[in-house]
Amino acid sequence: MPTRPKRIFAQTVKELTQLGRDRLTLTLALFLPLILLLLFGFAVSLEVNKINFAIQDLDLTPTSREYIATFERTNKFSIVAFGPQVNVPRLLDKGSVAAGLIIPPEFSRDLKRSGRAAEVQILVDGTDANTANIVRGYAKATTNAFVENLRGSSHLLVKLQSRLWYNPGLETLKYIGPGAIAITVTLFPPLLAGLATAKEYEQGTILQVYASSLTGTEYLLGKAAAFWLVGMAEVLFVHLEAWLFFGLRFVGDPTPIILSSILYIACGVFWGIFLGCNTKVQSAAIQAVAFTAFLLSLQLSGFIYPIANIPTGIRWVSNIIPARYYIELTRDAYVRGVGWLGIWFQVLALTLLASLFFFLAWRKLQKMQLES
Structure with missing residues (x-):
C-alpha cells in the first residue's frame, strides 16, 4: 500500500494536539533545555577563584x-x-x-x-x-x-x-569516587517514588486512598518507607562496590555517613512523592525528577567543580540541593576522616531538607484530599 502524505500529516497533527493538551509536559519540554543551556553556559567553570x-x-x-x-x-x-x-x-x-x-x-x-x-x-x-x-x-x-x-x-x-x-598522592579516584557515590544514588529513589505517586493519579486509584480510613500522614509515610528501603539497599550496594572495585575505605568515624545516608535517601523519596503529586503524569514526573534530582545535583553540588565558581545569581540554588552536603560527607568519610568536627553542619542541613520535603509532600496530599 503506498504511503500517503496526508496520513503522516494527520498523525503529526494528532501528536501535537495531544502534547498541547498536556501543558505541564509541553512546558517542561520547551523550557528545560533553555534552563540547562544557561546552567552549562554560566555555571560550568574549571577556574578556581576566591x-x-x-x-x-x-x-x-x-x-x-x-x-x-x-x-x-x-x-x-x-x-x-x-x-x-x-x-x-x-x-x-x-x-x-x-x-x-x-x-x-x-x-x-x-x-x-x-x-x-x-x-x-x-x-x-x-x-x-x-x-x-x-x-x-x-x-x-x-x-x-x-x-x-x-x-x-x-x-x-x-x-x-x-x-x-588528606590526599598527598593527589589520586583522582579519591576525589571523583566519593562524589560519584552521592550522584549514583541521587536519581532512582525520587524517580521510583515520583512514578508510583503519579501512576496512582493517572489511573485514578488515588481516589480509593482518599476514600479509605488512611490519613495523609499514614499514606505518605507508608509509601515513603518502601522506597526508602530500596534507596538504602542502593546505598549499601554502591558503598560495597566502591570498596571491592575501587579500594575506597572509611578513614574515620563511619557514623556521620551512616546517619547522613538515612537522611539523604529520605530527602530524595519525599521530594519524589512531592513531584508526583504535582505532576500527576508519569512522563512529566520523569522529566521533573531528572532535572531537579539529578541534573541540578550534577551541576550545582560541587561534584565537578567548586561551588564558589558558580555565579552568585544562581549559587543560592545549591543550598537546597541535598547532594551538595552528601558529597562533602562522602569525601570526609573516604578521604579526610575528620568526623563530626568538620561535617556536623552538613548532617544538620540534610535533616532540615528532609523535614522540609516531608512537609511539602504532606501539605500537598492534605490539600488534594480536602479537594477530592
Whole structure:
C-alpha cells in the first residue's frame, strides 16, 4: 500500500494536539533545555577563584606583611584569617579554608642573609586533586611575584615548601569516587517514588486512598518507607562496590555517613512523592525528577567543580540541593576522616531538607484530599 502524505500529516497533527493538551509536559519540554543551556553556559567553570586562605605570620615584620600583601593583591585568594595565632591545620580540618600559609619567625632575617633561602610552608587540602594542584600553582606564582619585587634591590630567594593534606598522592579516584557515590544514588529513589505517586493519579486509584480510613500522614509515610528501603539497599550496594572495585575505605568515624545516608535517601523519596503529586503524569514526573534530582545535583553540588565558581545569581540554588552536603560527607568519610568536627553542619542541613520535603509532600496530599 503506498504511503500517503496526508496520513503522516494527520498523525503529526494528532501528536501535537495531544502534547498541547498536556501543558505541564509541553512546558517542561520547551523550557528545560533553555534552563540547562544557561546552567552549562554560566555555571560550568574549571577556574578556581576566591580560594579561602589562612596565613599564620610568626615573623610579624614589614617584609612578612609585604609577602601577605602580595597574596591580598591577587584575585585568586580570599584571606579569611591571618596573624600569629591562626591555627592553619585546624581550619583545614574544619573545612574553613582550602589552603594555608605559615611564615616562620626567621623569615625576614633569612631573607637578609646573602646566599640563604628563606623557607615558608603552605598546607593544601588535597581532597580535590584538581583544585589542590591549581592552588599550589597560584601560591607558587604569587611567591615568585614577591621574589621578583625583592630582586629590585637584592638577589634574595624564597623557597616554598608545599604539603598536601588528606590526599598527598593527589589520586583522582579519591576525589571523583566519593562524589560519584552521592550522584549514583541521587536519581532512582525520587524517580521510583515520583512514578508510583503519579501512576496512582493517572489511573485514578488515588481516589480509593482518599476514600479509605488512611490519613495523609499514614499514606505518605507508608509509601515513603518502601522506597526508602530500596534507596538504602542502593546505598549499601554502591558503598560495597566502591570498596571491592575501587579500594575506597572509611578513614574515620563511619557514623556521620551512616546517619547522613538515612537522611539523604529520605530527602530524595519525599521530594519524589512531592513531584508526583504535582505532576500527576508519569512522563512529566520523569522529566521533573531528572532535572531537579539529578541534573541540578550534577551541576550545582560541587561534584565537578567548586561551588564558589558558580555565579552568585544562581549559587543560592545549591543550598537546597541535598547532594551538595552528601558529597562533602562522602569525601570526609573516604578521604579526610575528620568526623563530626568538620561535617556536623552538613548532617544538620540534610535533616532540615528532609523535614522540609516531608512537609511539602504532606501539605500537598492534605490539600488534594480536602479537594477530592
